[in-house]
Amino acid sequence: MSGTRYVGNLQNGDRVKISSDSPNKSIVISGISGTGKSVRICDLENQIVAGGSTVIALDLDGSHPVLSGEENTISAREDGIALKFLNAEMLKKSANETELYISEVTDLLLSATKAGDRQKGILRNAISWALKNRQHFESDFEAIEAGLEEIGTEKALGVRDKIWPLLKCNVFRESKREIQKESLISFLWRDWILI
Secondary structure, X not given: OOOEEEEXXXXXOOEEEEEOOOOOOOOEXXXXXXXXXXXXXXXXXXXXXXXXXXXXEXXXXXXXXXXXXXXXXXXXXXXXXXXXOOOHHHHHOOHHHHHXXXXXXXXXXXXXXXXXXXXXXXXXXXXXXXXXXXXXXXXXXXXXXXHHHHHOOHHHHHHHHHOHHHHHOOOXXXXXXXXXXXXXXXXXXXXXXXO
């Protein structure tokens, strides 16, 4: 084992750590309001920055505190994140590879929602349309939104409403800062935090 990262304590006081060799380093921090979720996540982020890695905070409402070590911190709101969701090269791949790619983008965009299978299918169709028509739009999200509007059903507009904060937050754009080493994505959404 090459190292561990302190995550927090259990109710009985036992310390919780994650091995750097762990195949899954994801953490979910949950709790009711006022239980220290934001404090814990900031502590973890500061540890990441101190270790020379980059922290990306998707802070859609502007409530994320400023971290120490700003040189390794990317503010999605201020700096932007150069993350391309629609890669036209995927159209040259096999149908199975393209479908898998579209499913992965769909799952990513709907990860913080309680979308059902029908809604996922609608978004997959919109992403497929957006992938083929991306060159006509300024951004990936503009193309995806147009794909949902192209479908035009009430359910498609409902899917658009589910991902509206991502569509309109304008954080996925050309970035002013580069990601160093590995990255930590802190996604603050409703009452839970996913690293």
